Amino acid sequence: MATPVIIFDTTLRDGTQGEGISLSVEDKLKIAQKLDQLGVHYIEGGWPGSNGKDIEFFHRAKELNLTHAKITAFGSTRRKDSKAETDPNLNRLVESGVSVATIFGKSWDFHVHTAIQTTLEENLNMIYDSVRYLKSQGLEVIYDAEHFFDGYKNNAEYALATIRKAEEAGADWVVLCDTNGGSLPSEVSEIVGVVCSKLNVRVGIHAHNDCELGVANSLAAVQAGARQVQGTINGFGERCGNANLCSVIPNLQLKLDYSCVTEEQLQSLTGVARYVSEIANVHLPVNQPYVGAAAFAHKGGIHVSAIMRHAKTYEHIVPELVGNKQRVLVSELAGQSNLLAKAQELNLDMNNETNQTKHIIEKIKELEHQGYQFEGADASLELLLRRAFGDIEDVFEPVSFKLIVGKNANESVVSEAIVKMKVHGETVYTAAEGNGPVNALDNALRKALVQFYPDIQQMHLSDYKVRVIDEKDATAAKVRVLVESTDFNNTWSTVGVSENIIEASWEALLDSIRYALIGKTRAGSPTAQPERLGLVNH
CATH class of the missing domain: 3.20.20.70 (Aldolase class I)
Structure with missing residues (x-):
């Protein structure tokens, strides 16, 4: 004992x-x-x-x-x-x-x-x-x-x-x-x-x-x-x-x-670590042992090829013992086995031989050439793969957005976003203010969707990063925006790329909410995550 x-x-x-x-x-x-x-x-x-x-x-x-x-x-x-x-x-x-x-x-x-x-x-x-x-x-x-x-x-x-x-x-x-x-x-x-x-x-x-x-x-x-x-x-x-x-x-x-x-309590360790980090408003290091998002993440093609045969080859414990999970990162540095492992993780029937697989690989390479980077944006990659396999359908359609940025009577800079969406065939207009243009867009987007999905209020943006891709182009350079979101149980990251930082942010925000809501359209799927289903109003 x-x-x-x-x-x-x-x-x-x-x-x-x-x-x-x-x-x-x-x-x-x-x-x-x-x-x-x-x-x-x-x-x-x-x-x-x-x-x-x-x-x-x-x-x-x-x-x-x-x-x-x-x-x-x-x-x-x-x-x-x-x-x-x-x-x-x-x-x-x-x-x-x-x-x-x-x-x-x-x-x-x-x-x-x-x-x-x-x-x-x-x-x-x-x-x-x-x-x-x-x-x-x-x-x-x-x-x-x-x-x-x-x-x-x-x-x-x-x-x-x-x-x-x-x-x-x-x-x-x-x-x-x-x-x-x-x-x-x-x-x-x-x-x-x-x-x-x-x-x-x-x-x-x-x-x-x-x-x-x-x-x-x-x-x-x-x-x-x-x-x-x-x-x-x-x-x-x-x-x-x-x-x-x-x-x-x-x-x-x-x-x-x-x-x-107990064994069951140990399985809640990752969730507790992330919950406390969110409450304290301190970013949890991705490489923190046992509970970090990268603790069981694999990028090198040789490593991924090996873990597909047996996870023990490059993992010192079973991640689920501490409530974490294995992740395969897909990037221009990774081999084809990384993408196949990712598809396998999502229960998608993908192999090296089909034209569909070759098309997806070429699509990802093209997007990476444009500046996308999926190794830090698992949620965007999952959405891309599921769309390619017809595994999901969008639960909303963005039509347009407008932004107004100016100073008010108190000399404070105020941002206002106006968003037009289609949800279940219904056109929705909303407007919201924020302490910056991205925050205003986020608020307007939620305001448009909350009447259809009330529990969306439980998720929020927990990190926002901007990376200039082509520095030589100065202010005309492409930027990559990485958005991290959380619902206190899960954390996921999405990416957007554009010459316009607002458009890149909009793209990442849309993917973030899509990812939280795909459980509704996939409620019968064996890979649907219960935690994300909990965000959706059934």
Whole structure:
């Protein structure tokens, strides 16, 4: 039977300390629900002693119907030369209504003297008194030994004394923190092994990623005896971030045979990673291990030829185990096998011999010569292939659009788009404003379609890129527009090319919405994606 490892998520607290990360109370509540569905054991909601937002979160979190996770509140040990019973920060932890408190204290003698400017003995008393007081209030207590590895390397005897004090006071967990993220896996392994041999309390690891070793250090700690891992979704966090749970969990479970979450919960990992990224308004790197869009993407013709015979040739796990999927990229650099693999993925009957196949290949080559690039626009490629095989029909027909850009009385630049569409034989005119011409077009297009497909409101544009193709032509050059869209469950990309940036954007926007809606016309197809069918009003 696999050894269980407890997952402690601190995305809502430590993760929000990352540059550019800001979550509203509503955002934090939504993410907490997703984390619970993923099966994490603890969700650190914030520091109720630091700001009103976190106080509101803990108040509203009581209404969450969580089935797996415990909400924890974060704080520090009591202030020096004071009493735990009257410490305002400790009492806010008690008043927050949580059943679990996580507090940190100093392990490094340098920090004791320099940061909190007290004696080594008083620091030990601060740790003991704080843990003891929270335990007397009926709370489960997780003690985070801040800067433990640096402290141990500088003064092992004192660092061990600090965590022994937490154990003596009744701490349920002692978590060793590599707060500066500067330790190496070999150091972590050795030190965690020593701690586990000297303490009876359960031990955890909290690693930062300053040397890009947050995940490696977390795995090393578990192999040395730690049974709790603290980290964040997508590695969000201060400076270079925290240990990325999207890599920690599958590495522990699929590579090292530990048990973190159920198989079904693990299959939601990619969806959770993308959901949290969208809520935080941070683009998920395509090359992020396990959950990135390119984690199981293949471009080289030799690679694709091999995975068509057996995916194991170039994939270290089955992508579906973590909720991801294999992708074959089609470009001018890829061989014919890439296109055949793509068609096979879509259940289209395509082979090297038919005239239809040769025509499609020539069509793609011609489009690429014009400036299209499909390796980053899977959705546009799928639409192209399905049209060639008569597998779909358009659910709407664009007739025309007009754009007006000008300044209003407040000297603000305003864009207005007027769109004419045919949907189910009905002509629809709409107009909408936006903070730019592309945004105005997007708003007008949605406004025209929402009465026929109400759930289209769930999808939105998540990224927009423009690339000049022929720089020598200056302002007359062709541009390639890549639009990324999402519905919180799926992300897809479409492409448009033109000498006119607005026309290229329009083309990419149309394909984006077509892709979201093709499920309606293909509801009986074995390859229709349920997630996209969910966007359509049946």
